[in-house]
Each structure stands twice: as structure tokens, then as C-alpha cells.
Amino acid sequence: MTPSAKDQLVRDLLVLENSITSPKDDREICYTFHIAISKLLSNDGFTTILNPSPDTSNFDFMCTKQNSRERICISLQNTNKNVIEERVHERVSFAFNYPYDRLILFGPKGFTAECYRFVNVTNPLKVELLTLDDLKSWTSRIEVESDQACLEYEDIIKIVSKTFIEKIANDTNFLLKLEWRELEKIIAEIFEGLAFDVKLTAPSKDGGKDLILEINKKGDTKRYLVEVKHWKSKKQVGQKYVKEFVNVICNEKSDSGLLLSTYGFTSNAFEGLTELERKSVRFGDEEKIVSLCKTYLKVKSGIWTPLDDLQEIFLEQTR
Structure with missing residues (x-):
């Protein structure tokens, strides 16, 4: 990814954060999330389809990669509180039966601890629970194509690290979310x-x-x-x-x-x-x-x- 493309992705995440904290309607969050996740996955060679059809598996997005059979489904859990384990169970069941290889759940307000324990035992389906902080961390890990611009992205990593430090200090369960x-x-x-x-x-x-x-x-x-x-x-x-x-x-x-x-x-x-x-x-x-x-x-x-x-x-x- 070029430095300018990564800069734009950082701005997209700020727009997404604003739409989550001050939402006008559900469509705004869905649209801004789609822009960010599409760019993140495209960096890995995936094409993201919004509201796939004739896909009947009830997911918001589907991702495929050229010359690859890997299929990713993405579900936006737009709720005002932490996503609960029962909801994750439901999404996993749909994804496994369709079938998909990988399931991404995005919860703007986070997930309960039970959700994280559950997804650790969902093999062979790979399940990822993502929050806004996770998207920021994902962005910070993306390598850019210009060595000259690397230093400014060290600042991004520092910002993300400081956010994570605050969360660990307030809630030790946040350690479960970290790689x-x-x-x-x-x-x-x-x-x-x-x-x-x-x-x-x-x-x-x-x-x-x-x-x-x-x-x-x-x-x-x-x-x-x-x-x-x-x-x-x-x-x-x-x-x-x-x-x-x-x-x-x-x-x-x-x-x-x-x-x-x-x-x-x-x-x-x-x-x-x-x-x-x-x-x-x-x-x-x-x-x-x-x-x-x-x-x-x-x-x-x-x-x-x-x-x-x-x-x-x-x-x-x-x-």
C-alpha cells in the first residue's frame, strides 16, 4: 500500500469512528465500515461485495480473491452494547453451513468475554471479532511501499499502543483481544x-x-x-x-x-x-x-x- 493510500485509510477510520459515536442512521455506519474494510482486505488481494446476491447466507459483505477459492463473509453487528455469545453462535452457524472459510464480525461497541472464548474453539472456520481499535491496529501493521514514509507510521503505531495501554489499565480482559x-x-x-x-x-x-x-x-x-x-x-x-x-x-x-x-x-x-x-x-x-x-x-x-x-x-x- 502506498503512503497516500494508507493516509486515506487512516482518515476513513476517523470518519467511521465519528459515524459510530454520532450516528445519523444505520446506513451511515454500514457505508463507512464498508469503505474501510474493503481497503484493508484489498491490500491482501480480496474484492469486497456489498450485500452479495444471490448469496442467501444473510451476511452484509462477501469477499473473494482472484484465482483462489477462499471466501470471507463479514457481518456488521450494529448494536448499542456488547455483542453477546448467542449472536456469534448464530453467525458462525450460517457461515459454516454456507460454507465460508473465514468469518469477520465487526462490533462497534465490542464483544463479551464469552464471545472471545467461543471463537477460540470454532475450527475449521476462522472467526475474527473486530472492534474499531482492532481496525486501527490492523491499519498500523500495514507496510507501505516507500521507506521514506515509514517514520510517520511509527507515530500511528504509538497512537494505537497508547490507546491499548489505557484499555489494559482499565480492563485486564482487553489482553484477550491482543495478538x-x-x-x-x-x-x-x-x-x-x-x-x-x-x-x-x-x-x-x-x-x-x-x-x-x-x-x-x-x-x-x-x-x-x-x-x-x-x-x-x-x-x-x-x-x-x-x-x-x-x-x-x-x-x-x-x-x-x-x-x-x-x-x-x-x-x-x-x-x-x-x-x-x-x-x-x-x-x-x-x-x-x-x-x-x-x-x-x-x-x-x-x-x-x-x-x-x-x-x-x-x-x-x-x-
């Missing part, structure tokens, strides 16, 4: 906001660490590594992953490391660690992630200034 790479970017934004120099490693071949943090303290540079485990299966991190991260810290001779696991650690995760290893690596769960989000918001609001010893922030509420 692992999104959470890594959020943690990167948090530490950058707390005055660390941050490098986000590549999605693959990261060497066992997602973030590299550095802070200069009285002429002495301290280096910390952070690894984030955020599995949609809600699996806890076990002994194997703990030991692997400890080895990364030792091999790279970092001052300390932090392993974050959204859903915590198994009961035997820390068995076999020496006293020295326990001092060099700290472990945090959902509570630590929320704490980081709240600290970041305090700093950004100007009501609190980070302590001189940032290591205290790095290590607090860890084990």
Missing part, C-alpha cells in the same frame, strides 16, 4: 515512555528476547532484556522457557532480564534455578503488565515522574 506482536509493541512503548532506550527485535530470529532496554546512569550504561509470552491458548510458561531465557541473559551478559507471561507460570517453572540466576532474571504476569501500563499513564499525564533508579520500576511486582 502477541501487538503486546510486544505495547511493552516497548511503555519502557520508552519510562525513559529507557528501547529496541524491538524482529518477529523471527530474535535470539530469545523481544526487547533490548538500555539506560544510562551516571555514565554507566545498564542493559536489560525482556521476553514476552502471550499465548491465546492461555498456556502458562513452564520450566523449559524459563531456563532458555536465563541462558540468554547469561550468554549476552546483560545486567538483568524480565520474562513476562500474560497467563503466569507453571508450579515447577522455577525449579533448578540457582540463587544467582534468580537474582539476574525476574518474572512477571498479568499483574506486572497492568502495573507497567498504569505507571506509564501516570508519567504521560504529568502527575508522576520516574524515580532516578529506573531499575525499581523494572523489578517491582516481579518474582
Whole structure:
């Protein structure tokens, strides 16, 4: 996608947001959503058809790709409250029986937690529950064709990350909606906001660490590594992953490391660690992630200034 096309998509999302917050009629939301989702899917090679006919599967849009049998159906759930599980059940049943390969449900006001739990077990049909924040995140991840314009899109990623940080601080269930790479970017934004120099490693071949943090303290540079485990299966991190991260810290001779696991650690995760290893690596769960989000918001609001010893922030509420 070209930079100008991505700029227009960002503007389309602002128009959609306005139509959701101050709707004139249902048709306005449907029309503005169709414009945005069509551009997002066209970037992946799909053509979107509004109110498909003779399609009788009761969906608002259908998407197909040239020289491909993959079919996507999209349903706009225009309601003033969270979409409930029964409605998702109904849409999934229609999509599965038609059949479609992928179902996208857009809920401007969001979905209940039960909806997210349900869609995790709907294989072989792929189901995506999208909110306005999800569309913004999707947009921020789109690569542009000009390297020269990349920097301005870092700002978009920052805006999205800040929005997500606020949501996590207010509702831990929002973590269920995030993909692992999104959470890594959020943690990167948090530490950058707390005055660390941050490098986000590549999605693959990261060497066992997602973030590299550095802070200069009285002429002495301290280096910390952070690894984030955020599995949609809600699996806890076990002994194997703990030991692997400890080895990364030792091999790279970092001052300390932090392993974050959204859903915590198994009961035997820390068995076999020496006293020295326990001092060099700290472990945090959902509570630590929320704490980081709240600290970041305090700093950004100007009501609190980070302590001189940032290591205290790095290590607090860890084990």
C-alpha cells in the first residue's frame, strides 16, 4: 500500500469512528465500515461485495480473491452494547453451513468475554471479532511501499499502543483481544515512555528476547532484556522457557532480564534455578503488565515522574 493510500485509510477510520459515536442512521455506519474494510482486505488481494446476491447466507459483505477459492463473509453487528455469545453462535452457524472459510464480525461497541472464548474453539472456520481499535491496529501493521514514509507510521503505531495501554489499565480482559506482536509493541512503548532506550527485535530470529532496554546512569550504561509470552491458548510458561531465557541473559551478559507471561507460570517453572540466576532474571504476569501500563499513564499525564533508579520500576511486582 502506498503512503497516500494508507493516509486515506487512516482518515476513513476517523470518519467511521465519528459515524459510530454520532450516528445519523444505520446506513451511515454500514457505508463507512464498508469503505474501510474493503481497503484493508484489498491490500491482501480480496474484492469486497456489498450485500452479495444471490448469496442467501444473510451476511452484509462477501469477499473473494482472484484465482483462489477462499471466501470471507463479514457481518456488521450494529448494536448499542456488547455483542453477546448467542449472536456469534448464530453467525458462525450460517457461515459454516454456507460454507465460508473465514468469518469477520465487526462490533462497534465490542464483544463479551464469552464471545472471545467461543471463537477460540470454532475450527475449521476462522472467526475474527473486530472492534474499531482492532481496525486501527490492523491499519498500523500495514507496510507501505516507500521507506521514506515509514517514520510517520511509527507515530500511528504509538497512537494505537497508547490507546491499548489505557484499555489494559482499565480492563485486564482487553489482553484477550491482543495478538502477541501487538503486546510486544505495547511493552516497548511503555519502557520508552519510562525513559529507557528501547529496541524491538524482529518477529523471527530474535535470539530469545523481544526487547533490548538500555539506560544510562551516571555514565554507566545498564542493559536489560525482556521476553514476552502471550499465548491465546492461555498456556502458562513452564520450566523449559524459563531456563532458555536465563541462558540468554547469561550468554549476552546483560545486567538483568524480565520474562513476562500474560497467563503466569507453571508450579515447577522455577525449579533448578540457582540463587544467582534468580537474582539476574525476574518474572512477571498479568499483574506486572497492568502495573507497567498504569505507571506509564501516570508519567504521560504529568502527575508522576520516574524515580532516578529506573531499575525499581523494572523489578517491582516481579518474582
